[in-house]
Structures are given as structure tokens and as C-alpha cells.
Amino acid sequence: MIRETLALTKRELLRLGRNPQAIVTSLLLPILYLVLFGQAFNFGNLFGGDSAAFVPFVRGAPTYFSYFSAGMAGFVAVTATLFIGANVIFDKLFGILKRIASTPASAASIFGSRLIAGSIQPIGLAFLVLGLAYALGHLGLSGLQVTAAIGPVAAVQIVLAVVILSVMFAALFLAIGFSIEQPQTYFAVVNAINLPVLLTSAALYPWGILPGWFKTLASYNPITLAVEVIRLDLFAGAPQYYPESAWVYLLGLLGWAAAMILIATLLARRALAPRQ
């Protein structure tokens, strides 16, 4: 079981590594957001250039851009996990999944290997996005300003947030990949999910300007849960604006991930069982 999973994970990683265009594609959107969208919404200007006045609207972040960068680190988990689901479809089309399913490898290791391989790259990319947002500040643009001292606990929380979010979305896209046959259908479904998930999260909007019902909606969104953990830990002023500790958000996120893994496992098992 462990050996199968490792061998299959290696296969997925080799193949992701040999098709680096997926990395480029998944970074494209978040980078556009960082260098255009995030730069344009210079909300500090609303207050005559006094960005401190905007701090309460972005839950204690020093600037809108800093707040927004954490959101992008969450969003990249969505754009980068999408490929692992698409790969399932291509593996079906090319008979590769059929061959793997004809071996004694268990459904759990076939699914598990893809979940592992599919999460590694998004995790790396999320930190790359944060690094890039930080670097932009040194290039004369708006950049991510970290105002809190990041201790080991905060570091662990940030890593957990990114990891669990990536695993959750990898599971979601695997679930879709295992239950759909055609690439067109897959991309249609994925597009129908991506934007609504992003737009119902607090990744982009200043929290303080949201209507009450939207806050309620957004606070259950998995991207929000992960992104708020990052914000809580990156910004010194943040904690006073959050009703819960970062662990509570992480717990909620874990719930999402567990549910998604469960659903995806069932769908994968069904797809890999002898056909009817």
C-alpha cells in the first residue's frame, strides 16, 4: 500500500515536472491580480493618502495590498490544484487510468497519490505568491508589509492553512475529475466553481465594507478560512479585529478538507471499481 502510493506519487510528480506549462498557467492569474488589480485598488487614497485610516476596513492589515496579497496566496491554491483533476480525465482518455486500475493497486493509493502530488505544487506556489507580493514593495509598487513578528506558532499556522487549503481543493478537483469523462465538461464545471468560490470569499474584498449577510456567507468559505489565518499571523494589528483565534479558522478549514476527501474518495472508488 505504501509502496504503491509512493510509486504512483512519483509518477504524478514526474509528469507534473515534465509539463511545466501547468505551473505557468496557474501562476498567471494570481500574478495579474497582484500587479494590476491589487495595485489599482489603492484604497488609502480614499482617505487623502492616509492608509492608516483604512486599517479598520481591512481587519488590521497595514494596507489594502497587504490584505489582498494574503488573499492571493489562498487563490493560487485553487488555480494550481485544478490540473490534478484534469490529469485524471486525460489519464482516462489515454487508457492509463484503466491500466493502473487493472493492477492490484488499491483505489485508496491511486487517489491518495494524486492528492499528495496535487497538493505539493500549490503549496509551493502559495508561498511564491507571498514572496512575490513582498518583493513588489521593493520595486516601487505596492507590496506586502508584514507587521507582526512571526514566531514558530504563527509559521506553523500559516503553513497549515496553505497545506490544508491546497489539499482541500486538490480533493475537490479530483472528485470532479474522477466523475467526469470529457475535458470540455471538466473545464466547464471547474470554471463554474472557481469564480463563485473566489467571489464569495474574503480574498479580495475589504472586510469592513461588506454587508452583514455577505460576511456570514464569506466566513464559511474555505478560502476565507485559510486567508484569515495568514492575515491574523502576518499583521500586528490584526488579532483585535478577529472574533476567533487562528486555530478555530484552521479547524473549520480542516472540516472542509475532511468532507472533501471523503466525497472524493467515494467518487474515486466508484470510478475505479469494475465498470457496470
Added chain:
Amino acid sequence: MDPRPASAGAIVTRDLVKTYNGTVRAVRGVSFEVPPGEVYGFLGPNGAGKTTTVSMLTAGLEATSGTAVVDGIDVRKNPATVKRRIGVVFQESTADGDLTGRENLELAAALYGVPRSEVRGRVDGLLERMQIGDAADRLAKTYSGGMRRRLELAAGIVHAPRTLFLDEPTLGLDPQGRAGFWKYVLELRHEHQMTVFVTTHYLEEADGMCDQIAIIDHGAIVASGRPSELKDRLGGDIVTVRPVASSPALREVLAKIPGVVSVGEQDGSLRLKCSNGEALIPAIVSAAVGAGVGLQGVSLKRPSLDEVFLEFTGREFREDEGFSATDRAVMVGRVRERFGGRR
């Protein structure tokens, strides 16, 4: 219930049925038994139900009813155990194009639980044997059709299975490629006493390579046995005698030779149906000499599987008949060649 059947066949099926979506009766109750160590061929035109049968035997597809036992294990009850013991080469190409040949085999070895210490030796040995050693570290999507097929065969036997299933393994290969592929299969069979179940819609392949064959048409086995037996069942050989000049006396004399079943006339030649044509030729020649009739020639034709197929189905066998999974596989192959890089 004891999953082990009374008979010791390597593959035993009884009344195996597959009905897709409750309407498409792809396999309509096939029963057969493959003795251990034999090459058993399933010969039939496209859409006959060959792939459906293989899929049920290899635990890829649930049977609608009936039993299938492979290597003593009931496939429907213990699919996981069966998968461990068999090797499968699918009709369509399933080599992993983004992995090298070597990586393909190493992955298969890991999935089939080949002991770690043996992986390297077996993989190297197979690469060498299948003549892909030089290309071992190239991505499989750069392989030719024949190399891919040999790689898939290697992946199917890397764990030295006791039973090997090949679904139209030589589809799309040129005659040389087909001959090469069969050479490896037959060698392996002899070395490992492996039982081989192979489907094909090439008559000469079924005839020349298989110990036993079953002819399947519209989901049912219409005839089965050793290729020579099947041909014998047609009433034996055809000996054609060409006299210098037409002679009714010759016809009478020949009809009296013991072993000659019937004598027909066609374009001035006499066609003798007989059980063992070769042994009768001397008697035929001396009878003609005795009757004072000069001969231009005598020829012997053993009936071919075409005629067997015609006899049992009432139709001509056409190797390129219809449009089915086979054609799809060929097309997928072409698509892979063109778009192999974009995955």
C-alpha cells in the same frame, strides 16, 4: 461455496453474460475452459464481444451473470486476488507517454509488488528482450507503435503472471511487427508455462499461434477446438486433380478410392473432399494412371479458418468489418501520436 471448480482449467467460464445498459447483449452466455499453459485464441470480427469477455475475466467489467474462474479464483467474488495473478495488455495503447520506457516498467513492478531487489534486474532484462533497451530512457510518447506494444507486453509480464490476457495485441502492427510480438509471447509462454488468452480478428494469427481457438460471433461461441480439428470438421481436405482432358471415367475411379468423401467438378478440374488428402495423393495418382488418364497437376488445400467461419456463421469473415472499439483504439493511437506532447 468452494470457489475452486472441479476442473483444473486455468480459465473457466460458465454461461458468462454481459448486457450493457440492460439492452446491448454483448456477450450471450459463453462457456469455455483453457487448459494451463495453452495459448487460447478468441477469434471474431469487430463487435463480436471479445473485449467485453476479456474485461470480465480481468475484473475490469462486472458480468451480468455466469461465472468466471481464473487460476482457481472466482473473478466476481475476488477481483483483487485475480488482478494480482494476471497480466493484461489492453486493446488500446495504455503506455504512459510522460514516463520513459524504464519508468513505465518500474511503476508496473511496484504496483504488482515485484520484490524490490528484483526490480532492476527484471526491468533491464525485459527492456533488452523487447529490444527497447536503447530507447529505455526516452519518453514512451516518442516510441513507434511496435515499441509501444512491446513495452505494454513487458509491463504486463513484469511480475511473471501465471495467466496473461492479450486483447488484440497486434492491432495496427505491420506483419513484421506482429511476428516479432508473437515471438516474445511464445518464448515467454514456454519459459514460464504461462497460460495465454488472446483475442484477435486476424485469422492467420489464430490459426498459427493458438493451441485452441473459439470463434465468437454476436456474443456467442459458434465453434471451438484446435484449429486443425475445426478445419477437419468441415469434412477434411480438398484435393484438386487436373486431367489433361475431361474424362468421366476418371471421376468414377476416383470416387471409389477409400477415404474420398465426394467428387465435384469445377472448370474442368475434379475437386475431391477427403479426410486426409496428403495420404491419398499416391492412390489418386495411380488410379489415374490405371484409368489411362494423363494429369496436368494435383494440388492439396487444407481448409482455412475463413471457411470454418463461413461454415459456422453463414457469413464471410472480413478482417476490416464494422466500426467499433477497435477503430476507436486505432484513432486514439493516432491522436496520441499527434498530441502526445500535450497532456
